[in-house]
Amino acid sequence: MQRPFPFETPITGDSLIDRRAELHQLHLAAVDGAHVRVAGPRRYGKTSLLLAHERSLSDTGWRTVHVDFYGVTSLAEVCARIATAYTRLKEHRVRSYVDALGSRLGFSLTTAGVGVTFGPQQAQPSQDATLTAAAELLDLPLRLFERDRRHTLVVFDEFQDLVSAGSTLDGLLRSHVQYHGDAATYIYAGSQPSLMRKLFTDRERPLYGQAEPLELGPLPLDEVLVDLSERFVALDADPGDALNPLVTIAAGHPQRTMLLAHLLHRELTMRQSGWTTLPEQQADADGLVLADAIVDLALNQTREAHQGIWDSLSSGKKAVLAALADGIRPTGTRATERAGITRAALQSALRELAREGQHVSRITTGTTASGYWRFTDPLFALWVTRRGRA
Ligand SMILES: Nc1ncnc2c1ncn2[C@@H]1O[C@H](COP(=O)(O)OP(=O)(O)OP(=O)(O)O)[C@@H](O)[C@H]1O
Numbered sequence: 292m293q294r295p296f297p298f299e300t301p302i303t304g305d306s307l308i309d310r311r312a313e314l315h316q317l318h319l320a321a322v323d324g325a326h327v328r329v330a331g332p333r334r335y336g337k338t339s340l341l342l343a344h345e346r347s348l349s350d351t352g353w354r355t356v357h358v359d360f361y362g363v364t365s366l367a368e369v370c371a372r373i374a375t376a377y378t379r380l381k382e383h384r385v386r387s388y389v390d391a392l393g394s395r396l397g398f399s400l401t402t403a404g405v406g407v408t409f410g411p412q413q414a415q416p417s418q419d420a421t422l423t424a425a426a427e428l429l430d431l432p433l434r435l436f437e438r439d440r441r442h443t444l445v446v447f448d449e450f451q452d453l454v455s456a457g458s459t460l461d462g463l464l465r466s467h468v469q470y471h472g473d474a475a476t477y478i479y480a481g482s483q484p485s486l487m488r489k490l491f492t493d494r495e496r497p498l499y500g501q502a503e504p505l506e507l508g509p510l511p512l513d514e515v516l517v518d519l520s521e522r523f524v525a526l527d528a529d530p531g532d533a534l535n536p537l538v539t540i541a542a543g544h545p546q547r548t549m550l551l552a553h554l555l556h557r558e559l560t561m562r563q564s565g566w567t568t569l570p571e572q573q574a575d576a577d578g579l580v581l582a583d584a585i586v587d588l589a590l591n592q593t594r595e596a597h598q599g600i601w602d603s604l605s606s607g608k609k610a611v612l613a614a615l616a617d618g619i620r621p622t623g624t625r626a627t628e629r630a631g632i633t634r635a636a637l638q639s640a641l642r643e644l645a646r647e648g649q650h651v652s653r654i655t656t657g658t659t660a661s662g663y664w665r666f667t668d669p670l671f672a673l674w675v676t677r678r679g680r681a
């Protein structure tokens with residue numbers, strides 16, 4: 292059953308909030324035959340956006356293939372992911388093509404089409420065999436186009452992991468993709484904005500200048516509020532004055548917005564049968580107090596993840612984030628005094644955080660030319676504010 296406020300997996304239905312401009316840009320690019328690189332922090336809705344785009348293109352006759360490179364470590368695995376993505380099309384012709392390729396090269400698809408196993412005698416396929424498989428799989432859109440003149444959209448999701456699996460794999464990819472002309476357009480999506488930028492804007496990299504950028508920002512709060520209010524009405528649940536502050540706290544972070552809405556809805560549903568998900572003294576809370584209690588639940592649920600991130604940070608980055616969370620200028624005098632670190636060290640930590648694009652981003656407004664820094668994940672910001680406290 293699909294949750295009314297999905298927050299764990301990419302959205303597969305039509306329940307995307309906003310992202311109309313992004314979908315429009317993707318549509319224009321597809322029609323124009325332009326490749327796009329989509330970058331955004333983790334859990335910002337990249338996959339959900341791309342699934343929606345793929346659905347709308349398939350409705351107009353495109354073949355769409357979604358390859359997820361998450362965690363790949365070798366070229367053989369890369370082949371497996373691509374083959375698996377094609378067999379999801381459930382097209383007989385594609386399946387037989389991949390099967391034929393497999394029997395020639397010594398791998399076979401598992402029955403469910405969810406994986407590829409290499410044959411026993413070739414448990415370790417030779418590098419040559421793997422390279423041939425990769426070449427043929429990458430050229431599949433071309434072969435299919437020659438047969439039926441249908442365009443293919445190929446989405447490479449978690450693209451940065453492809454490059455981690457082999458530093459020359461973007462070169463291999465380019466050597467095929469560049470000859471696909473009308474047959475296929477490509478979307479490269481990744482959750483390390485800095486690495487994505489580097490792969491496509493560094494003159495030394497093979498994919499330099501090969502795709503137009505699309506950076507995902509936060510969701511607009513007014514759209515979020517209208518959409519979520521309508522969903523609560525449709526579910527016959529009344530969030531009262533608790534929804535508005537939660538939407539504000541989530542600050543347009545897509546996954547955090549949905550997590551908070553989910554926890555609020557679950558609490559309201561429980562109350563209907565005389566239960567609560569909150570500590571007993573908060574069982575009747577409403578408005579702001581209820582919103583605060585829901586945020587506490589969310590922090591409880593995500594604490595380990597925040598702790599893991601915090602533990603992995605350098606002391607300079609910790610000092611910058613702590614200052615930011617406490618409302619102090621991250622490289623100002625107070626921050627340097629408190630942390631006992633030089634301003635230069637704080638500045639360098641902030642630059643590094645900004646470059647990575649995972650935890651902080653700079654918001655520029657019409658009134659402030661230089662803008663101000665803010666946390667990408669509002670729950671992480673709260674956790675940092677309360678660090679060490681229950
Ligand atoms: N436009 C949106 N409207 C509503 N919810 C959204 C939207 N985009 C994302 N979400 C929420 O965020 C969650 C994460 O989305 P998704 O998996 O698409 O993000 P992602 O950027 O691909 O994440 P990851 O970095 O883990 O791959 C979804 O489960 C959903 O709850």
Ligand SMILES: [Mg+2]
Nearest residue numbers: 337338339448
């Ligand atoms: Mg994703």
